[in-house]
Every structure is written in C-alpha cells, then in structure tokens.
Amino acid sequence: MKYDTLFHTVSFLILLFKSSIAVDSIAPNETFLDNNTTLVSPNGNFELGFFSPQNSINRYVGIWFKKVPIQTVVWVANKNRPIADSSGSLSVTSSGNILISSNQSSLWSANSTSSNPVLRLLDNGNLVLDDGSGRNYSWQSFDDPSNTLIPGMRLGWDLRSGEERYLTSWKSAGDPSPGEYTYRTNPKGLPSLVLRRGSNITYRSGPWDGVRFGGSPALHGNTVFNPYFVFNATDVYYSFENTDDSVVSRFVVTESGILTYFRWSETGNQWIDIANLQADTCDNYAECGSFGVCEFGREPICACLTGFAPRLAEDWARFDWRGGCSRIAPLNCSTAAGFRRFSRVKVPDTSTSFVDKNARNEEECEAACLRNCTCVAYARTDATGCVVWSGELIDIRLYDEGGQELFVKMPLSQLGSRKSKRAAAVIASVTVVAFLVLLALIIWLLIRKRLAKKKAAMAEQQHDYPKQDENASMGDEDVALPLIDFLTISTATNEFSFANKIGEGGFGPVYKGVLPNGKEIAVKRLSRDSGQGLHEFKNEVILIAKLQHRNLVRLVGCCIHREERMLVYEYMPNKSLDLFIFDQTKLTSLEWNIRYDIIVGIARGLLYLHRDSRLRIIHRDLKASNILLDSEMNPKISDFGLARMFGADQYQETTKRVMGTYGYMAPEYAVDGFFSVKSDVFSFGVLVLEIISGSKNRGFYHPDHDLNLLGHAWKLWTEGNPREFVDASIRNRESAAVLRCIQVGLLCVQQRPEDRPTMSNVVVMLDSEHSVLDQPKQPGFYTQRMFDTDSSSTGNIPNTSSEITVTLLHGR
Structure with a gap:
C-alpha cells in the first residue's frame, strides 16, 4: 500500500513538473490529460491541447496560435466526436497509433503505425508522428486540414498517391464539425481552386496559366505572405509562406463560405482581413449560365457570347440568367466551322475539358478541335498546352486585364464568309x-x-526631322534595315513552335530562333487578329533602325509577309528585367552592384534617346518588362512601338490617345495627355524604386497604410527611415549608394514635371558620389492602388466581342 502511494505521488510530481515546462512531444504510453497541460512548439508559436469553442461546453483536441491572445484554432482532431466533459485524454500507443479517449472509450484515432513512435508539435504548427528521428512521418496533421490553411500547408493533390488535401468550413463558430463548404483544387485541364456548398460549386478561381489565376495579379509576394502554386507531373497544390517570422497569418473558409486571408495586428490586438477572394458578383459560379459571359460594372452584367442568344428571353429580361444561352445557328458534325476568339476571359469550367498533349502549338490545337465533332472550344496556355472543351461552356467572365484567350467553334455562316460577300457583289445591277x-x-x-x-x-x-503624326501612314520610308523572308524566320523558330515561345508582348507573342548562320534571334510576331499595332510596328522599325547605343536593343531585321508582320531582334539570354526583380528566387541573385549597373545603363540609354541621338525620342512605355538583359546582365531598352519622334527644337506635346502602362505613366500624361522627356523621367524613377525594393508599384500592398510603392518610399524617406524600403537581400550593402539611388528615384517621380531632373542630370547624380542632391517633393499618384497588369493601354474600348480589347484613357 505504501509503495502504491509512493508510486502515485511520484507520478503526480512528474506530471506536475512536465506541466510546468513547455514540452513539444509525447512518447508511447504517456497520457496527455485534459488538465490545462499543453504541447508547445519549440519556437513557441503554436500550442496543442484541449479546448472548448465559444459558447460551447464540448471539449476538443486542437492546435492554436500560442502568441495570439485571442484563441484562434487552426486544426481540430476529434471534430466529429466531441467530449462532453474534462475526462478526455490523448496518448500514443507503442505501435504508433494516436488515440483520443474519454472514460476508456476511444473517440478518435489516427489509424497510423510506426516503430519507436514520438508525437511532436513542430515550429510550423504541424503535428507529426515520427520514428524518433524527427524526419520520417507516418502521420501528420497537415494531411488532414480543418477550415484553416497556415504557412507551409498544401491545398491540393499528391498525384502519385492520389491523396487530396482540402479545407472544410466549421458548422458554426461553436461547432468545428464539417460544415457546408469545402475549398479544393481542381487539377483537371487548367487547374483552378473551387469552393463548393455541398455538391454545388459557388466560386471558381480563374484557371492557372503558369503565372496567375485568370485575371488576378501575377502570383508574387507581398509584405505579409508569399503565395505559390505548384503544377507538375506529381503535384498540384497551392501554398504560402509568411514574409518573416514576426508575421502571423492564416487563410480561412468561414462558416458562411467566405474565403479570406487574415493577419494578426499586435498594435490593434485583432485579426485584420487583408484579402477577400470573392471580389464581385461575377465571381459567383455560373452567374450567367451556359455560354453566357459576365462583366462586372456593365448593366446588365450578363451577356451571351457572340453567336448565341438567351434560351429563356423572358427570364433574361428579368435579370434571371441561370437558363444561359444557346446557339443562334446550329453546329453539328456536318457543319463547316471555324473559330471566334474571345480575349481577356476566365475560361469555362474544365469539368468538360481535357488536355490534348499531341497539339504542340495553336494551329495544331485548332486542327484537333475541328477534327473532334464534340469539341466546342479550345484554349492554350504555357502551363498546360492545348485544352479542349466539349459540352456546354459554363462560368465565363470578362476581365479588365489579364485572363486567357478562348476560341469557340462557330458555323462559318456566323463568322462572315468572304466568299459569300464576293458572290453577292457579282450579282449586281448595272447601277x-x-x-x-x-x-x-x-x-x-x-x-x-x-x-x-x-x-x-x-x-x-x-530637312529637320519633325515630329511624327500620331495617325499618319508611315509608308515606305527608306531605312537601312534588312528584310528577312518569312520562310527563314519560320524555320529559325521551328515553325513558331510553342516550345520556342519566350514571352507575350503587348501586340503579340515573342519566339526564340536560330538563323542559318547560327545567330540567335528573338522574333516579335504581330498578332494577326488584332486591329491595332500596324502603326506601332512601322513606328518601331523606323525609329530603332536609326538608333545605335549599347543600352538599346538592336533590331536585326523585319518581315512583312501577307498579313504577317514581324520584328527580329538580337536575342537576350536573360530575357526581361521583370523576371528578375519580381521573382523572389531570382531577386536574391541580383547583388547591389548588378542592380546599380542596370539603373545606370537604363539612364544612359534614355539620355541617348532624349539628347544624344540625331532624333529626339520619347519612349512612352518604359517599364521593367521592356528592359532586356544580355548574357552579362547589361540592360537594353526595347519595344519602341509607342515611342514618339520630336524635332530638334521640340520638347513636349499633347495627345488625345494616352498609351502606356498603368503604374509607370506620369500624372500629366495619364490625366491630360501631356507628354515630354519628363514623362520618361517619371517612368525611370518608378523603375529605380522597383529595382531597389524588389516590389511592383502596381498592386503594392502594405498592412499599415493604403499607399502604393511610390507613397511607401516617400513615407519612409520623410520619416528618415529609407533603409526599410530596400530589398532585404541588399539592405546592408553599399548603403550610401543605395540611399542616393532612392533619392534620385524620388526626384524623378515628383508630381510636377518641372521639378523632375533631366536624364543628363540623373546620369551626373548617379555617377557622382559627392554631389549634393535636392530634397524630393511629393510624388505623383502616390496614393493610388493600381491593378497588377503589364499590358500597355491603347485605344480600344472594352466589350465582349471576339476581338482583343484593352482600356482607353481619355485626356481631360
């Protein structure tokens, strides 16, 4: 009896001792009781134990943020089997199974086995069962998510094992059992993220095209978290990481089906909603029915695709679009067919699609759809290649920017046959x-x-190189530029194969090629279906053929063949600057000396255009994607399609057609159509600040204010803390030169053109280490958030036709 008393006393003391210190693991045959003892991760960020949700007396085993005073549970084990009192216990068997019991009755089991098992709570919030090595997991909580995704968790599929990880909402705030909503990855065709209520889809993200989801901004990091999407032969999943260890964030599917990112604010002592994925009504699944297209901001928001009409006209007139649309002219296997292009769209639900791996380019994809009687549409992306749809097309929306191109099969009678028009012309009267x-x-x-x-x-x-008229035909100007025949370019690019495609410019795709002499080239192919770009094509040929500078891309030749128009450049192996500074992986390889040389090189190239060439050139579309990098990372300004040529005594002009890229355009140009050399200076200043910070001006987000990148830089400068603006990988390198470049960038983006320096002054300021610089004034557009798109704006008005459309800015 004495020995039993002594044994229980020692056991109690051991338990008391363990409860007084933070432990992160449970060994076999140890029992974890519901008595306020918890497991705490080694870094103290996460805690596991028994808890009761709000307004509930039931007990559950869960994991929550240790350092957040408001208990926020991110994972629940026995969500379907609550414990009615405090009699619960958690244990690990010697065979490696995890058990939750109450009054000797098992309520939950992990159904796992392991030798030498140890249950651990890791620093990332993952509860794992390993073999004692800390590596080989036989079970982990990350494989069984609840309603929350935290950094490091995966939302998607392991295609090798067929295992899927997805989120399920709680039934209510006081009941963590599975609710109505699930958020999952659909790996079929073009991968997308899908929210369901029961079996019904309520929201579908835009499809993944290798860069972004539909019309969303390109997937890149912000000041809170760095998202990424993996899509390959073995895995399809979404995940994210915090920007640094001090950030606490989570992604949640709420009980009402809202998809939201939250960040914990220590100063406000609350969770802040930083991103809501369901942005507008057009994000509702199948809002406009089959073959309907949704455009938010239009009245009404739904329309039928061109060539289709409402199935139920009366319902449609009453804004009930669920019946969708049907073809005006029937399409069957015997009908002669072609395709109508729809641009900037969220392509349809891929449930009725498949990937045709034999189609290597757009022409082969089109041919495959024509051969297939059941095919109704196709699309191509860098991520998946050729995707073909059969059946009805559901959940299409139009984006202001971004999106994909969808080719819908139509009877030739609906496309407008040229033969029929010629026949009608022949049957004409003498009159x-x-x-x-x-x-x-x-x-x-x-x-x-x-x-x-x-x-x-x-x-x-x-006689005097006057300015070039905006709408003039440029004719057959005598330029010393060789013409390259179409067959040579086609052979060099392997018949414009998808594998040779290296980019997509504002007016068409860009391909890599090799000429018969072994010279590598880059071919910009003007889109044949675009009603724009001919003027810009001729403009670029004439201008760049007359310009020679080490920081300007060299034009090798051009090609005009029937409706084809192509520009042939020297090939830049490191592609464009944006692929480095906006990619967190590549950004770290850009040491400060490389970034500084790029900044100076761009400045000298602009100085040549503004002052030293025999023409005075205003580029009008200077941005990161138009700066190409050679094998030695030397910058070269490219894409002169929107450039304007001034006379020797001309410095400024006003236009009614404002063309350029949001985030880089100077205020006086975007608002009033007034442009000059100082417009390019503004764009250069934006570029400098982007290179230093590694962040885009467009789409920039900071949790503490609503300023864009220019405003963020200005705020830190006026507060005397500009080093916080610098990308972390170079923050402690050459600080004096970095700060001087920040000051130069801010001088260039000042609101008033007359306050900005000329490029000759900029080059002097960059080259001189001891020059005294002026203090910058308030930047232009520093409070405006801008959509993250890299497209240049031109003069077409958005609609739902089959043509490519982008936004027009009118000078006021």
Missing part, C-alpha cells in the same frame, strides 16, 4: 457597276493627292 466605276475614279484621285502629300512630308522630314 451598282456604274457606282463602282465612279467610286474607283474618286479613290484614284484621293490616292494621287495622298502620294503628293507624302512626298512633300518626306522631303520636309529629311
């Missing part, structure tokens, strides 16, 4: 023939008049 003769005479007179004006204009241009 029509007479009219055509008269029309031909008028056209001949107009051509003669136009040729006379063109000769006079060319003679005047050779």
